[in-house]
Amino acid sequence: MYWDLKHRLADAVNAHDVPGVLACYSRDAVYVTPCGVAEGHDQIRWMYEQLFRAFPDFHAAAWFELGDCDNPAVTEWTYTGTHDGPFLLPDGREIAATHRRITVRATCSAHVTEGKIDSHREYYDQLELFSQLGFGLLELDRIPAP
Structure with missing residues (x-):
């Protein structure tokens, strides 16, 4: 049941x-990512809309699922996409489209209660992402505040 739900989520994301x-x-x-924390459907919707706006061709490819553990369901991914829209940083600033391709390694765990994900924690190396977008840590400091 847990893995069926996790696979449905992956299909919907892709x-x-x-x-x-x-x-x-x-x-x-509750959905926790390096970009922030979303609580409830409205905030979770907004987080995914921001992701799809920044990377209109975003795709998550699972390459490892922790088979000995059902709850939480733990997956390792490769995320790919092209940065063709504004990417929101955790502090509210945006990185304008760079039109660069990204390939980022990630992992997540999803805890399920009564057939629905109640806690989803996602992790990826932000520096790996930012460097592929053409930014180092100092360059991000130069992006103006909202």
């Missing part, structure tokens, strides 16, 4: 199907 994504989460779920 289809950029926001209603399909939300159908996998409980109404009061």
Whole structure:
């Protein structure tokens, strides 16, 4: 059951199907990413919309699933996409489209209660992402505040 739900979430993410994504989460779920924390469907919707806006061809390819553990379901991914829209930083600043391709390694764990994800924690190396977008740490400091 847990892995079926996790696979449905991955399919919805790769289809950029926001209603399909939300159908996998409980109404009061918490989604934690390096970009911030989202609580509940409205905030989770917004986080995924921002991701798909920044990377219109975003794709997550699972390459390892921790088979000995059902709950939480733990997956390692490779995220790919082209940065063709504004990318929101955790402090509210945006990186304008660079039109660069990214390939980022990531992992996540999703805890399921009563058939829905109630806690989803996602991790990736932000410096790996930012360097592929053409930024080092000092260059990010030069992006103006909102």
